[in-house]
Amino acid sequence: xxxxxxxxxxxxxxxxxxxxxxxxxxxxxxxxxxxxxxxxxxxxxxxxxxxxxxxxxxxxxxxxxxxxxxxxxxxxxxxxxxxxxxxxxxxxxxxxxxxxxxxxxxxxxxxxxxxxxxxxxxxxxxxxxxxxxxxxxxxxxxxxxxxxxxxxxxxxxxxxxxxxxxxxxxxxxxxxxxxxxxxxxxxxxxxxxxxxxxxxxxxxxxxxxxxxxxxxxxxxxxxxxxxxxxxxxxxxxxxxxxxxxxxxxxxxxxxxxxxxxxxxxxxxxxxxxxxxxxxxxxxxxxxxxxxxxxxxxxxxxxxxxxxxxxxxxxxxxxxxxxxxxxxxxxxxxxxxxxxxxxxxxxxxxxxxxxxxxxxxxxxxxxxxxxxxxxxxxxxxxxxxxxxxxxxxxxxxxxxxxxxxxxxxxxxxxxxxxxxxxxxxxxxx
Amino acid sequence: xxxxxxxxxxxxxxxxxxxxxxxxxxxxxxxxxxxxxxxxxxxxxxxxxxxxxxxxxxxxxxxxxxxxxxxxxxxxxxxxxxxxxxxxxxxxxxxxxxxxxxxxxxxxxxxxxxxxxxxxxxxxxxxxxxxxxxxxxxxxxxxxxxxxxxxxxxxxxxxxxxxxxxxxxxxxxxxxxxxxx
Numbered sequence: 001x002x003x004x005x006x007x008x009x010x011x012x013x014x015x016x017x018x019x020x021x022x023x024x025x026x027x028x029x030x031x032x033x034x035x036x037x038x039x040x041x042x043x044x045x046x047x048x049x050x051x052x053x054x055x056x057x058x059x060x061x062x063x064x065x066x067x068x069x070x071x072x073x074x075x076x077x078x079x080x081x082x083x084x085x086x087x088x089x090x091x092x093x094x095x096x097x098x099x100x101x102x103x104x105x106x107x108x109x110x111x112x113x114x115x116x117x118x119x120x121x122x123x124x125x126x127x128x129x130x131x132x133x134x135x136x137x138x139x140x141x142x143x144x145x146x147x148x149x150x151x152x153x154x155x156x157x158x159x160x161x162x163x164x165x166x167x168x169x170x171x172x173x174x175x176x177x178x179x180x181x182x183x184x185x186x187x188x189x190x191x192x193x194x195x196x197x198x199x200x201x202x203x204x205x206x207x208x209x210x211x212x213x214x215x216x217x218x219x220x221x222x223x224x225x226x227x228x229x230x231x232x233x234x235x236x237x238x239x240x241x242x243x244x245x246x247x248x249x250x251x252x253x254x255x256x257x258x259x260x261x262x263x264x265x266x267x268x269x270x271x272x273x274x275x276x277x278x279x280x281x282x283x284x285x286x287x288x289x290x291x292x293x294x295x296x297x298x299x300x301x302x303x304x305x306x307x308x309x310x311x312x313x314x315x316x317x318x319x320x321x322x323x324x325x326x327x328x329x330x331x332x333x334x335x336x337x338x339x340x341x342x343x344x345x346x347x348x349x350x351x352x353x354x355x356x357x358x359x360x361x362x363x364x365x366x367x368x369x370x371x372x373x374x375x376x377x378x379x380x381x382x383x384x385x386x387x388x389x390x391x392x393x394x395x396x397x398x399x400x401x402x403x404x405x406x407x408x409x410x411x412x413x414x415x416x417x418x419x420x421x422x423x424x425x426x427x428x
Numbered sequence: 429x430x431x432x433x434x435x436x437x438x439x440x441x442x443x444x445x446x447x448x449x450x451x452x453x454x455x456x457x458x459x460x461x462x463x464x465x466x467x468x469x470x471x472x473x474x475x476x477x478x479x480x481x482x483x484x485x486x487x488x489x490x491x492x493x494x495x496x497x498x499x500x501x502x503x504x505x506x507x508x509x510x511x512x513x514x515x516x517x518x519x520x521x522x523x524x525x526x527x528x529x530x531x532x533x534x535x536x537x538x539x540x541x542x543x544x545x546x547x548x549x550x551x552x553x554x555x556x557x558x559x560x561x562x563x564x565x566x567x568x569x570x571x572x573x574x575x576x577x578x579x580x581x582x583x584x585x586x587x588x589x590x591x592x593x594x595x596x597x598x599x600x601x602x603x604x605x606x607x608x609x
Contacts, residue, residue: 094608097603098577104591
């Protein structure tokens, strides 16, 4: 065996035998390097059989599964981690969503790499809109109102950018009038507000007086239990479903009250977050965090609590999947209640003031700050009780800022802010 | 004549040890042990005393091996130069350090600017041979190739087939619609 050193020009080599070849294990019979080689996979040499999904596409000549599709998982992980780390802000972050849309293995890896909103502070997939925000700092957004179309658009960002091209639209809402009642339909896109659409995310319904609003989520929150409907007329058929289907789940109730000053003073707001336990704001507490896709049922609640006897815990009309489950979707513990921080009367300025830390600059009755209102018996530290969980207010004509943090999600925060647009004269 | 490859006895007699690496297609490459040791895999083999007569790599072809060894040689030389400059009291040497770093960076950039097939082979070889710097370089290159592309474009570039079911495809399309809005 010639041991003469051979050094070739790179280009020559690249044009030559550049690909891994199956032939030739060591010709001197030296096989098995012990430590080396055994821990690394070689999918290029031993391709995995293709996974056959349902409705497999016709394989065209351009779509042959190349070896890149079988990249070893640790390498794919490394690559996607790099993409996720560098594309931290929108619109570049859509690159991460694109990676999750390439094929199954890429989707699995991407989902593994992307942490929840609370953990990483970054909105990535639509499901991030239903996850609680970070604890340490609020997610800063703004809302643009279009009076002509009664549409409200929620964007990520401090305020509208100069040309608006880089603003990331998170959610859109439209005020819909049916008979004497209005409601808000909330969607992922600004041009489709139909209930049956897959972009439908939830809705907001006021009572007749406009003093109480119910926020419905199209998905049941994780770990939630749906209490039975208290309307006997809806019990058309009994159906025990092992999983809660898509429908409308009452997740929050918002009420407005006049204060003693009636029209001249700030309103009093209270939000009962049925799906969020009050204790979750404690250090180490955990608010319900859905994962999976925004319309997936798989990762959601899969069992109902056992009830006495064989009575089903919920009854659900099978005639309409979009029936409103007006009983709240609850946790088993005391729900979190948010109240608005009372403004102080500024004698010199002759107005009610709240410290919005520069994020709200125009006085408006719609402006508010919500903090947790907790039972003293729960022993939640004062610092947690003072945190402003949701802040909303005007900065210009038809432009408002919305800052939210743990344990609220973007969807809940947006829906609560929308109530501020719809309160009737009885409350103003 | 001392057989090249035996540690401690370089062929040039200067006390610089060289190692012989043999590709899967039986081409032999003689490199500095320091360079070869940039591959943890090879380093372990040397430490285990398996280097006599050359180290065969049944999984790496000559073309790719040449590239990998070129990377290692270049980087090992750069490390040696910078440590020399560090210990030297010569101001000119110290001043040249950042420039040399730039040289290395542009070397890396040109080095990894290869055809996709070669990139794949380099990625696999760097992974197998555990050459961390090269693995990072190759992974970053792949990540850079992904940026700016839609899922379809990514599939086309890497010849990946869409293997989602129609139901999944529907959900994913909405996800993308929202993301690219």
